[in-house]
Amino acid sequence: MILFALCLAFAGALTTAGPARAAAQTLTNGTQFTDTSGNGVHAHGGGVIKVGGYYYWFGEDRNADNTFKYVDAYRSTDLKNWEFRSHVLTQAGASELASANIERPKVMYNASTGKFVMWMHKENGTDYSEARAAVAVSDTVDGTYTWQGSFQPLGQYMSRDITVFVDTDGTGYMVSAARENYDLQIYRLTADYTGIDSLVADPWHGGHREAPALFKRGGVYFMLTSGATGWNPNQQQYATATSLAGPWTAMTNVGDSTAYGSQTAYVLPVQGTSGTSYLYLGDRWGNSFGGSVNDxxxxxxxxxxxxxxxxxxxxxxxxxxxxxxxxxxxxxxTYETLTARHSAKCADVPSQSLLTGVALTQYTCNGGNNQKFWFKSVAGGYYELMGRGSSLCLTENVTAVTQENCTAATSQQWSLTTSGGYVSLKSRASGECLDVSGASTANSAALITYTCNGGTNQQWTRGT
Structure with a gap:
């Protein structure tokens, strides 16, 4: 009898066990996140769905030529520590996926059927002539998704960048860019979420918007969108309505002129004991700075x-x-410039590059984000210098000072000594000072580290 009771208690524990309570976590923006195995998270253009105590993040994992490779799934309790779950959709999933582009996968749960439904934008892998929506379904959130096919909504409308939305009454919706991205259309889905029931609204006809993200706060619907400028970031705009059928307001600017170097992917409601907050999820596309989607x-x-x-x-x-x-x-x-005393030129990331390994130089001060750095205080009285434009850290190397992913390495930690209104920066790794090579006054002269000697080419002015 005692053994039976213990077995029941153990079974109950298994039934009710869930993920551990998540602690608050800090994310660094403008970086490529890594999963719990240390690999890059490839969930580009993706969306997030919460199931039980986990957030599941789906997105694009592409080949080097940017064609479709996988839709990947990750899960997390805290939105920072992402566990890779599986390649939930692969080229083997259907013949038309063997050579395709799959973009902006979004997953929704249908409470009536118990199915998870993935919507996405599908192209032929060569050009953007198909402009089709596509659907796949799964019995489990991170299981294999079975391909249902691709089509143009209602047999007549182009469909490119998409998002999905489940309203409070359980009705499912899909939003997609149509007519060469000049229209943004809202569709009601069928009861099982796998097809289009009807066109609900085309509120911004001719607006040339893409990358839609639809969410509801209180009784107000918000549509957040991007302009259509390819991989390059642009001004995000939003509109509101109290009914998806409209009337919708005109689009209004939000954020800066480039959405801080990103494009809308999704807006995630984060609901907890203190209420609900809303998190903008954006992509800083690698193609915009000389890389690929997976960069x-x-x-x-x-x-x-x-x-x-x-x-x-x-x-x-x-x-x-x-x-x-x-x-x-x-x-x-607070972002600051570093101006060399001897030349009156600023520490500069050439060509506003966002790539790792780029060597810093001095250049005529121009106020660009590639000349601005956050002096982030770290332990021991040292500072990391994180670039405003790249979110990469000033790093000492043998022959140059470069920008690299911030890792807390001693080669990225600098001590500051102020004298006579000027500051010298000393590398924790070598004990050498930030220096303009050869005391050159020319644009594009290299920044290096060198034995500290008090020269004016090692003296800097911090400015905002």
């Missing part, structure tokens, strides 16, 4: 709401998310 980085920012029908978005180099409380906060930073 892309992520920009995740809190959305705030000055009124019930307006939103705002500001840049933070770091964002802290507490999924238990449902709160999101940003770390404010």
């Amino acid at each position: 892309s980085r992520y920009v995740w920012l809190p959305l705030t709401f000055p009124t019930s029908t307006s939103l705002s978005m500001s840049w933070y180099p770091e964002v802290t998310v507490d999924t238990v409380a449902g709160t999101i906060s940003g770390t404010s930073a």
Whole structure:
């Protein structure tokens, strides 16, 4: 009898066991996230769905030529520590996937059928002439998704960048860019979410918008979108309505002129004990800075709401998310320039590059983000210098000072000594000082580290 009771207690524990309570986590923006195995997270153009205590993130994992390779699934309790689950859709899933482009996969759960339904944009892998929506389904959130086919909505409309949305009454919707991205159309889905029931609205006819993200806050629907400029970032805009059928407001600018170097992928509600916050998920496409889709980085920012029908978005180099409380906060930073005393030129990342390994130089001060750095205080009285444009850290190498992924290495930690209104920066790794090579006064002269000697080419002015 005692053994039976113990068995029941153990079985009950298995039934009710779930993920451990998540602690607040801080994310660094403008970086390529890594999973719990240390591999890059390839969930580009993706979306997130919460199932039980886990958030599941789906997105694009592409070949080097940017064609479709996989849709990947990851899960996390805290939105920072992502466990790779599986390649939930592969080229082997259907003959038409063997040579294709699959973009912006989004997953929704249908409570009536118990199925998880993935919608995505499908092209032929050569050009963008197909403009089709596609559907796949699975019995489990991170299991293999079975291909259902691709089509143009209602047999007549082009369909490119998409998102999906489940309303509070359980009705499913799909939004896609149509007519060469000049229209953004809202469709009601069939009861099983695998087909199009009807066209609900075409509110911004001729608006030339893409990358839609639809969410609801209170009784207000928000549509956040990007302009159509290919891989390059642009001004994000949003509109609101109290009914998906409209009327919708005109589009209004939000954020800066490039969405802080990103493009909308999704808006994630984070619900917890203190309420619900909204997190902007954006892609900083690798193709915009000389790479490929799999080189892309992520920009995740809190959305705030000055009124019930307006939103705002500001840049933070770091964002802290507490999924238990449902709160999101940003770390404010002051960005500063470094001007060499001898030349009056600024420390500069050439060509505003976002690539790792790029060697810094001095250049005429111009106020660009490639000349601005966040002096982030770290342990022991040292500082990391994180670039405003690249989110990469100033790093000492043998022959140059470069920008690299921030790793907390001693080669990225600098001590500051102020004298006579100027500052010298000494590398923790070598004890050498940040120096303009040869005391050159020319544009594009290399920044290096060199034995500290008090020269004016090792003296810098910090400015905002």
